[in-house]
Amino acid sequence: MEAIICTKYGSPEVLKIAAVDKPIPNENEVLVKVNTTAVTASDTIIRALKVPGGHNFPVKQLMKFAMRLFIGINKPNNPILGLVFSGVIESVGKNIKTFNKGDEVFGFTGQSRGAYAEYKRVSDKEIASGEIALKPKNISHEEAAAIIYGGTLVIHFMKAVNITKGQKVLIYGASGSIGTIAVQFAKYAGAEVTGVCSSENGEMVKSLGASKVIDYTRKEAINQLEKYDLIFDAVGKNKSSELKKQSKKSLLRGGNYVSVDDGFLKVRPGYLKKLNDLIANEHIKAVIDKAFSLTEIVEAHRYVDTGHKKGSVVINVLR
Numbered sequence: 001m002e003a004i005i006c007t008k009y010g011s012p013e014v015l016k017i018a019a020v021d022k023p024i025p026n027e028n029e030v031l032v033k034v035n036t037t038a039v040t041a042s043d044t045i046i047r048a049l050k051v052p053g054g055h056n057f058p059v060k061q062l063m064k065f066a067m068r069l070f071i072g073i074n075k076p077n078n079p080i081l082g083l084v085f086s087g088v089i090e091s092v093g094k095n096i097k098t099f100n101k102g103d104e105v106f107g108f109t110g111q112s113r114g115a116y117a118e119y120k121r122v123s124d125k126e127i128a129s130g131e132i133a134l135k136p137k138n139i140s141h142e143e144a145a146a147i148i149y150g151g152t153l154v155i156h157f158m159k160a161v162n163i164t165k166g167q168k169v170l171i172y173g174a175s176g177s178i179g180t181i182a183v184q185f186a187k188y189a190g191a192e193v194t195g196v197c198s199s200e201n202g203e204m205v206k207s208l209g210a211s212k213v214i215d216y217t218r219k220e221a222i223n224q225l226e227k228y229d230l231i232f233d234a235v236g237k238n239k240s241s242e243l244k245k246q247s248k249k250s251l252l253r254g255g256n257y258v259s260v261d262d263g264f265l266k267v268r269p270g271y272l273k274k275l276n277d278l279i280a281n282e283h284i285k286a287v288i289d290k291a292f293s294l295t296e297i298v299e300a301h302r303y304v305d306t307g308h309k310k311g312s313v314v315i316n317v318l319r
């Protein structure tokens, strides 16, 4: 089968297309024929061995070393990157009772990665921990691959804060793959949403449910800050602005500040079911910036590396 191999850590050019063995699933696994994957921030973090979270020397160097021990010393031990997929179950091991051949599914690959490939094995453990689910019927494979990353991260990081009707919520970084879902999620929960993005993305963020938008690139934007019950930093600690620094003073007493870089995502049973329900009931939808083919992976990573994608960048694996 065709797959994208990460030959070493570095710029997008380290990614090469290669012919590799098609995985052979055992009796406790299903085999998914991947239709679409996406280039996520997590993929670029691994490819370039970037330390997330805005740390400085020497913590940054120590974290890089720890990442090498965990992921692979000179290149990822599993060289096929790719964290999310949407596709069709091609075969089912005899001990798997939860899926059938032909089911349309979407999922996370977790630590095993490997979605930048024509086929991906999913184990019974991954099935039990909720990393794969039936794809919502009302969306395409492209939309499913685009929405699963931001959707799952938002469900994970918002579960500690119960957004209630009428609350004021500020989403910092409302135009990225996590931010575009966070805006829709908070709006659905009944909040009055203010999205922070550059002026270019203001109309898009409003169309997703924000009643106000603030342009973080403008100095005077700080005067537009109000008091919020929740501030959700959806772009992470490596991206900041004067507005972001000032916004931390804009919490109401008892309000919450949550960053998408506070801890790591652990997909839990129920997350994809919840995401599926939100999509099926049209409370959230995918925002797709660009679609590439597997052979255009270098170009796709270069684009995501700019840090200015709108929503998600998807990779159509199936030709």
Ligand SMILES: NC(=O)c1ccc[n+]([C@@H]2O[C@H](COP(=O)([O-])OP(=O)(O)OC[C@H]3O[C@@H](n4cnc5c(N)ncnc54)[C@H](OP(=O)(O)O)[C@@H]3O)[C@@H](O)[C@H]2O)c1
Residues within 6 Å of the ligand: 040, 041, 042, 052, 053, 153, 172, 173, 174, 175, 176, 177, 178, 179, 196, 197, 198, 199, 200, 201, 216, 234, 235, 236, 237, 238, 239, 240, 241, 260, 261, 262, 263, 264, 265, 307, 308, 309, 310, 311
């Ligand atoms: N904890 C975890 O397990 C976990 C997992 C995955 C990701 N993360 C974190 O989540 C972050 C965001 O991921 P993502 O995929 O949503 O990002 P993304 O889609 O790449 O974000 C791109 C968006 O960020 C906006 N942006 C760029 N610089 C900004 C700034 N200084 N202030 C405000 N907005 C800015 C851009 O808007 P403009 O073009 O308008 O500037 C663009 O629309 C990652 O970088 C990582 O730190 C954490």
